[in-house]
Amino acid sequence: MKVLIAGGAGFVGSHVCHELVARGHHVTCVDNLLTGSMDNIADLDGRPGFDFILSDVASAPTVETDFILHLASPASPVDYERMPLETLSANSLGTWRLLDIARETGAKLTFVSTSEVYGDPLVHPQPETYWGNVDPVGPRSQYDESKRFGEALLMSARRVNGVRATIVRLFNTYGPKMRLDDGRVIPELLGNALAGRPLVLHGSGSQTRSFCYVSDLVRGLLLVGLDYGNDGEIFNIGNPSEITIRGLAERIRDLVRSDLPIISTDARVGDPARRCPDISKIQARYGWQPDIDLDEGLRRRSPLLSASASRPDRRGARRRRLRIRSASAIETNRTFTTV
Numbered sequence: 001m002k003v004l005i006a007g008g009a010g011f012v013g014s015h016v017c018h019e020l021v022a023r024g025h026h027v028t029c030v031d032n033l034l035t036g037s038m039d040n041i042a043d044l045d046g047r048p049g050f051d052f053i054l055s056d057v058a059s060a061p062t063v064e065t066d067f068i069l070h071l072a073s074p075a076s077p078v079d080y081e082r083m084p085l086e087t088l089s090a091n092s093l094g095t096w097r098l099l100d101i102a103r104e105t106g107a108k109l110t111f112v113s114t115s116e117v118y119g120d121p122l123v124h125p126q127p128e129t130y131w132g133n134v135d136p137v138g139p140r141s142q143y144d145e146s147k148r149f150g151e152a153l154l155m156s157a158r159r160v161n162g163v164r165a166t167i168v169r170l171f172n173t174y175g176p177k178m179r180l181d182d183g184r185v186i187p188e189l190l191g192n193a194l195a196g197r198p199l200v201l202h203g204s205g206s207q208t209r210s211f212c213y214v215s216d217l218v219r220g221l222l223l224v225g226l227d228y229g230n231d232g233e234i235f236n237i238g239n240p241s242e243i244t245i246r247g248l249a250e251r252i253r254d255l256v257r258s259d260l261p262i263i264s265t266d267a268r269v270g271d272p273a274r275r276c277p278d279i280s281k282i283q284a285r286y287g288w289q290p291d292i293d294l295d296e297g298l299r300r301r302s303p304l305l306s307a308s309a310s311r312p313d314r315r316g317a318r319r320r321r322l323r324i325r326s327a328s329a330i331e332t333n334r335t336f337t338t339v
């Protein structure tokens with residue numbers, strides 16, 4: 001099968017690319033390296049069945065494909081606070097362009113959305129049917145609202161043009177290839193612990209999250225993404241085991257260095273109080289559930305910590321002799337009118 005992965009050089013996307021190539025599929029990865037890195041996919045270079053196109057998703061060229069996964073968006077709070085307009089564009093214009101490609105090729109598009117569409121939820125745990133409690137203009141709105149727009153666009157394109165499309169809403173995920181400086185809580189706490197620094201909580205630490213190990217997530221994402229039979233549906237993917245952020249910090253401290261202090265600093269504006277997926281739908285449909293619990297995932301921390309500790313570097317693509325097809329020569333005129 002031919003699969004187009006937008007955002008395939010990022011944390012989740014690179015795992016998806018590796019898994020699909022290992023399964024014998026032909027993968028075309030489109031990425032502008034905004035938050036991703038060629039290091040994440042360097043070992044796929046030259047492998048049969050893998051192509052890389054350096055392009056913004058909003059001007060991605062049409063390629064022959066059976067399935068499209070749209071993962072291209074800044075995803076960590078640090079990244080989307082730094083790049084609000086890029087985030088809005090990736091989930092709106094980027095989704096629009098991929099819907100064009102899906103219509104031209106007959107491929108099915110899976111839009112990778114987020115638990116952030118539930119905002120600061122008033123329903124717990126969150127089922128796919130919950131409409132959310134979102135601040136439309138707050139400091140996280142560029143992420144939350146652009147994902148909500150992407151979802152609305154997908155459903156409208158289905159209704160108007162019959163494009164086959166599905167939405168997955170990912171909850172917090174962790175594992176190898178996360179950047180240590182991307183601001184997400186597990187790499188941040190682990191990075192501090194390993195450096196012998198205090199573990200800093202944003203707020204009291206009583207807010208809860210649930211963390212899914214990346215291999216579990218990729219398994220679920222591909223079950224949903226590579227199925228033509230779930231057109232128009234929405235699936236949560238995440239680990240329903242809920243933990244407070246303070247509890248997480250204590251687990252990490254116990255794992256790394258038990259004498260480190262845990263301290264609180266100002267809460268992040270708009271930080272949701274609770275977050276936990278209801279995964280009964282994907283469980284019932286596909287028999288999917290996470291296999292790796294938090295302790296096991298954290299014990300596998302070495303690959304996580306061997307990930308790049310620096311900001312993504314667009315020059316990395318040129319320094320390495322990767323076989324890159326640049327889309328600049330075939331950049332479209334961005335008339336996103338056909339959805």
Ligand SMILES: NC(=O)c1ccc[n+]([C@@H]2O[C@H](COP(=O)([O-])OP(=O)(O)OC[C@H]3O[C@@H](n4cnc5c(N)ncnc54)[C@H](O)[C@@H]3O)[C@@H](O)[C@H]2O)c1
Binds near residue numbers: 090094
């Ligand atoms: N990791 C999580 O916990 C999590 C949770 C919920 C949702 N998600 C969603 O999963 C997807 C991947 O997240 P991630 O954690 O791998 O993030 P990431 O930042 O590591 O990866 C995103 C990738 O998309 C690329 N990208 C960004 N904007 C682009 C654009 N305009 N054109 C082309 N490429 C672009 C980046 O360069 C990067 O390679 C995102 O859509 C995110 O919203 C992730």
